[in-house]
Amino acid sequence: EVQLVESGGDLVQPGGSLRLSCAASGFTFSSYEMNWVRQAPGKGLEWVSYIGRSGSTIYYADSVKGRFTISRDNAKNSLYLQMNSLRAEDTAVYYCAREKSGGDWNYFDYWGQGTLVTVSS
Amino acid sequence: DIQMTQSPSTLSASVGDRVTITCRASQSISNWLAWYQQKPGKAPKVLIYKASSLESGVPSRFSGSGSGTEFTLTISSLQPDDLATYYCQQYTTYWTFGQGTKVEIK
Numbered sequence: 024e025v026q027l028v029e030s031g032g033d034l035v036q037p038g039g040s041l042r043l044s045c046a047a048s049g050f051t052f053s054s055y056e057m058n059w060v061r062q063a064p065g066k067g068l069e070w071v072s073y074i075g076r077s078g079s080t081i082y083y084a085d086s087v088k089g090r091f092t093i094s095r096d097n098a099k100n101s102l103y104l105q106m107n108s109l110r111a112e113d114t115a116v117y118y119c120a121r122e123k124s125g126g127d128w129n130y131f132d133y134w135g136q137g138t139l140v141t142v143s144s
Numbered sequence: 145d146i147q148m149t150q151s152p153s154t155l156s157a158s159v160g161d162r163v164t165i166t167c168r169a170s171q172s173i174s175n176w177l178a179w180y181q182q183k184p185g186k187a188p189k190v191l192i193y194k195a196s197s198l199e200s201g202v203p204s205r206f207s208g209s210g211s212g213t214e215f216t217l218t219i220s221s222l223q224p225d226d227l228a229t230y231y232c233q234q235y236t237t238y239w240t241f242g243q244g245t246k247v248e249i250k
Contacts, residue, residue, distance in 0.1 A: 058239070068180075068188065068231055070239040082238060118187055128235045130178035132199070134187040
């Protein structure tokens, strides 16, 4: 069974940093592209970042570019999101999501349960 | 950037009703569109991919259609378990979601 389990969410002050983790199991992690998607309280879904299977290809949404860093450790079956210079508008539930294999771009076939990041003084 | 616009934002329908949600793209995305269902407090779950293909395990009352810039998600007979917010997503260039349609049961 495919499982994605996020952790690391917390209350952090504006300007602070936080590192999210996503532990994957039930599939060959290194064979899949992965993404982070966030959802502000009461709002819709926003794609945040993508990482290719080897980690050599990375994309970011404009809203986080230069502040967030996505990475992965295929030996540990883990995905990460380093978040720096956090702002109030980064407050959200952060989901890791597996991208369906095949093709240049694809939809997200499995999601974790999410971890809440709150940026507030 | 490709923008996705859903309508309506909220709809209220009775059990057994046929429900249709519309999603429009700001430019042609061919059929690279997915629909997700998100129940309160839960993660999204994919229902439809490539505009009209039903994801494995999804009830057949869900169907999708469209191509280019206009797409629809149809629930043929609304069930109490369908209480959720539904999102469309384009995946032709990066990923963009619609703002969501909340489905309420009368």
